[in-house]
Amino acid sequence: MRLPTPAYLIDLAVIRKNCEALSDLKARTGCRIVQALKAFALPAAFPLLRVHLDGCCASGLWEARLAREYFGETVLTCGPVYRDTDTDLFDLSSHLIFNSLSHWQHWRHYALNHPRYQAGIISYGIRLNPQCSTGSTPIYDPCRPGSRLGALPDSLKNADLEGLSGCHFHSLCDQNSDALATTLEALDRHFGALLKSPQIRWLNMGGGHALTRPDYDQQLLVDLIQKSQDCYHLDEIWLEPGEAPVLKSGTLHASVLDIFQSGEQTIAVLDVSATAHIPDVLEMPYRPDLTLDGIPSGELGPHKYHLGGSTCLAGDSIGSYSFHRPLKIGDRLVFEDMAQYTMVKTTMFNGIQHPSIVLRDESGKDQIVRSYDYQDFKQRLM
Numbered sequence: 001m002r003l004p005t006p007a008y009l010i011d012l013a014v015i016r017k018n019c020e021a022l023s024d025l026k027a028r029t030g031c032r033i034v035q036a037l038k039a040f041a042l043p044a045a046f047p048l049l050r051v052h053l054d055g056c057c058a059s060g061l062w063e064a065r066l067a068r069e070y071f072g073e074t075v076l077t078c079g080p081v082y083r084d085t086d087t088d089l090f091d092l093s094s095h096l097i098f099n100s101l102s103h104w105q106h107w108r109h110y111a112l113n114h115p116r117y118q119a120g121i122i123s124y125g126i127r128l129n130p131q132c133s134t135g136s137t138p139i140y141d142p143c144r145p146g147s148r149l150g151a152l153p154d155s156l157k158n159a160d161l162e163g164l165s166g167c168h169f170h171s172l173c174d175q176n177s178d179a180l181a182t183t184l185e186a187l188d189r190h191f192g193a194l195l196k197s198p199q200i201r202w203l204n205m206g207g208g209h210a211l212t213r214p215d216y217d218q219q220l221l222v223d224l225i226q227k228s229q230d231c232y233h234l235d236e237i238w239l240e241p242g243e244a245p246v247l248k249s250g251t252l253h254a255s256v257l258d259i260f261q262s263g264e265q266t267i268a269v270l271d272v273s274a275t276a277h278i279p280d281v282l283e284m285p286y287r288p289d290l291t292l293d294g295i296p297s298g299e300l301g302p303h304k305y306h307l308g309g310s311t312c313l314a315g316d317s318i319g320s321y322s323f324h325r326p327l328k329i330g331d332r333l334v335f336e337d338m339a340q341y342t343m344v345k346t347t348m349f350n351g352i353q354h355p356s357i358v359l360r361d362e363s364g365k366d367q368i369v370r371s372y373d374y375q376d377f378k379q380r381l382m
Helices: 013-027 043-051 062-071 103-110 175-196 218-232 376-378
Strands: 007-011 056-058 075-078 095-098 124-127 165-167 200-206 234-239 250-262 265-270 291-292 303-308 317-323 332-336 356-360 365-371
Touching: 007 013, 013 056, 013 062, 013 218, 013 356, 043 356, 056 062, 056 265, 062 291, 062 376, 095 200, 095 376, 103 124, 165 175, 175 218, 218 234
Parallel strands: 007 356, 056 075, 075 095, 095 124, 124 165, 165 200, 200 234, 265 303
Antiparallel strands: 007 250, 250 265, 250 332, 291 332, 303 317, 356 365
């Protein structure tokens, strides 16, 4: 079928390849790996993911509900805060992680008296801030000074931690295992005594692990997990990658709607938007790879265009690209590696067309699993 534009295309064959690599990693390390729904939450892909992964990581009530309804019973929930009305989290989660000691104390009485806790079905943990920044993008650095994410060592001194059996940290962002090694050194320095206490039975090492990237040092990860097991005598170690299971499995297909000159720049306006459809382009920021006629674009070349999005925001800009031939209205551009942090973060700003979601099965057949129209835009506000 000829894909409509705009459209996200998700390729199940690529997801399977990633998941098989993760299954092998699980076997080598003994760790458990879950899909972080904050990055990718497409139920149509869950049947394949749950064959290889151990469950889901949720950041809030609705993600936890989606995980439980469509993925399975293992739901690790870790959010910055829970509303008093979020009591369903105790029925949906297998592991519920609290961001601060004060928030745990707020919920503690309810948590310890919950029937699922008393039956041994749910366990509780606390998020730790290892105070170790290894990334380069401040907006994605949970360990930067003044961060609201995770408890600092001083806040846990002489604290009553009865009822907590696990610890969690998340400090990486699409990084290799050397960054994890640095983080684990800081974690042990600040929280080693807590992690060695008999009450702590599991450690969640968060996400941001680029596990399926070709240059990822898997042997170092194997060594780090084994060292953590030996040092802390844990029952479980968890990883919650968002990108790794779906790396390179998604593309965003766009059409050129207008071409014109603005000073010395040639502008091409597309039917996709950085603001509404690929917001990380602006937040990171980063420059996504794309192809025309199956040929990768470059930064240098004779046919250079500045690609703009279709919202009214002046900064809705994707970047400058060079192509092997001049663009024309109606040309199709394909943005690469668009499965993660796209569909979960889109908006309907300006009421522009939202991309359809297309699933390519392992035989190569495409199926539109979700399309959007005016009613979807209207119902958000009615």
